[in-house]
Amino acid sequence: MRTPRLSGCVAWLVLVGLVWAAPPQKTQQWIETLLAVGGRGQGNVEAARAWEQLVRQGPETILPLLEALDRAEPLAANWIRSAVETLADRTSQPPNQKALVEFIRQRRHAPRARRLAWELLGRWWPQKAQAMIPSFADDPSVELRREAIALRIEQLRQKEKAGAPRQELIRLAQAALHHARDEDQVRLLADKLSQWGQKVDLARHFGYILRWKLIGPFDNTNKKGFPIPYPPEREIDFSATYQGKVGPVRWIDYTTTEANGRVDLNKALGKHMGAVAYAAAIFYSDRDQEVDIRVTSDCAVKFWLNGKLLGSYEVYHAGQRTDQYIGRGQLRRGKNIILVKCCQNEQTEPWAQGWQFRLRVCDRTGGAILSTDRP
Amino acid sequence: MFRRTATVVFALAVLCLIPGADWLQFRGPGHNPVSQVQVPAPLDENLRWQVPLPGRGASSPIVVQGRVIVTASSGPLQDRLHVLCFDARKGKLLWHRQYWATGRTLCHPSSAVAANTPCSDGELVYALFSSNDLVCLDLEGNLRWLRGLTYDHPTAANDIGLAASPVIVGPVVVVQVECQGESFVAGLDRHTGQTRWMVPRPRRANWASPVAWRDPRTGDPLVVVQCSQSLAAIDPDGGHVVWSEPLGCRTIPSCTPLKQGLLVPSGSGLMYLTHPGTPRQKRLWRSNRLAPSDPSPVVVDDQVLVIKRTVLAAGDLATGKVLWQFRLRGQRFWATPVVGGGRLFAVSEDGLGQVIQLPQGKARPRVLDRYDFQQRVLASPALTPQGLFVRSMKALWKFSVQAAESPTD
Structure with a gap:
């Protein structure tokens, strides 16, 4: 019925x-x-x-x-x-x-x-x-990709628990790492591989630039230097000498060895407060391509690609999470110049003494794009 | 059976109509978290329900017409924003809406992008996030309007996170966005989200929330905003600054509005300012010993209660004289305590809830109960006739003293 x-x-x-x-x-x-x-x-x-x-x-x-x-x-x-x-x-x-x-x-x-x-x-x-x-696993959606990597990590855990051969575990972890984009998943897989005696080049995985040319300090007393276009913003001449805050300054070569690509300007240029430094990198691309330039810094920063301003953030000591500032730019085939302006203020608190930045070049998913001359 | 059910439904309907039954904003009615309802104790015996949340949060729950509304943020970048609505009685999820953050989502690891407490006028809910995304929903979860204030003002962001909770005053919902970038207090039309007015503010980080207050002379509604440089009142209709006092206010604990004045956390102390902005303005007292840490001051009858680091202190409201001090357990407190029926409920960052019997006369405060949430708690609780609602980092909890449930429920 x-x-x-x-x-x-x-x-x-x-x-x-x-x-x-x-x-x-x-x-x-x-x-x-x-x-x-x-x-x-x-x-x-x-x-x-x-x-x-x-x-x-x-x-x-x-x-x-x-x-x-x-x-x-x-x-x-x-x-x-x-x-x-x-x-x-x-x-x-x-x-x-x-x-x-x-x-x-x-x-x-x-x-x-x-x-x-x-x-x-x-x-x-x-x-x-x-x-x-x-x-x-190789999805352009980072959120969907994360699901696949999480599944692979779980499978890896189960295989490890079941006593799978070390070589198989390494192979699985390396394959997962290759596709991983989120920092927590990358670090987890890198740690596992490290436990199994495999060296992971995290700076390479993320696309951090390690080799820089640096110049500074220029004056940033009372934070006045952020808008001032000091000579490196007008010309890139690595042989030039300019008047800096405390005397003549010239470009120096600097290579960071930190896995997260951090350039410690206090270490490289000396401890200065109320100071501006510039960092330049030559980046070779095998083709014209759109890229993300991702910068992390707890100091005020500006950054350019081939003279085009991609980001300007006048924020001092308010956190420095990975990929804090993202600018989208166009790499040319051949030689490109990336320029960073990093400004330190005059705060006296112990947590405000860092004068540093890190920068990586990557695609929209966060996958590294490396300069073709990178060793 | 039908009769019993009808009785329960009727009782609940009445409960929702009781003045003070709702908890519509950060720190509840009048921005002073004091309820006529007694804080339940012991807590473990009175735990009614606990529901997991899909993300983190330092935002407090609000209670509107028998519904508990809470926000959360999730994802490795904390860029998924959630607004959830639960039935206050049973903890059943009524609706869940998600949004993509359009502003910056960086914040201190101990906090969350869901840091600002939502507010409601009883019909509409306004949920603001640290990314400066503001959504207006009705109680059924229907979207009425949304704004992306960092989308509109790209430098209006703080990578430690923003946390000022919105407040409804007159025709507008007021948001206070203060950071090293573009900073402002804005009045947005409650029904359309259009910006009615915007007052520029100092470019300095600030997490204190705006409060609604009535001018004691005229009875006109005002929005009171504090920062490290001033205490100011803004007319909610036109957005003009009615008065501004050069005063170094604290940037985390918010001021507590009283009938004749304001209790203002300032410098390293607490100040009772009466008739601010008028020729009758008077600093009744200022006390360093009553300086709150991060929780805001609470006024109960003729006493002010503050949490200073891990010490609960009571002061005489008329004189600022310290009456008693009592050491709480816990490392640090972010949540403003709630008071009801002579009891105070405080919860530490490491999740230890404590029910304190407030003393009468010369007696000492007494611990009635402790409850370990086993999760971090940054959010201030809500206390209504329907219960005490606590939001831990990843869950929502309800405690209440009530008779056994009807079999027909």
């Missing part, structure tokens, strides 16, 4: 759903409204109205929303993400599994969109989502 009544209800609900489902062009119009959200609150009011309509639609709206993430600026992306999650919470039916899997597989889509799609897949089909993880 119950089944016909139930199926009747379902059919009725489907019919109502069809009647109420907005035409695709209307859905696209609402999505465009979300995409139009900009800075300073621009488009929020319109987006709120469009968002309300979108979350009333069925699961078929999820995929167009995910695709829209390919074009979304950061604020619009959050509107879209929120619409996807709300829709997923409210819909009685899951989206099309095949379409979702296909979307995740297509690496042309925005990394965040694919990650969100994978999370949705896991919500309805956890085993399917789990099964996809091994394919993420």
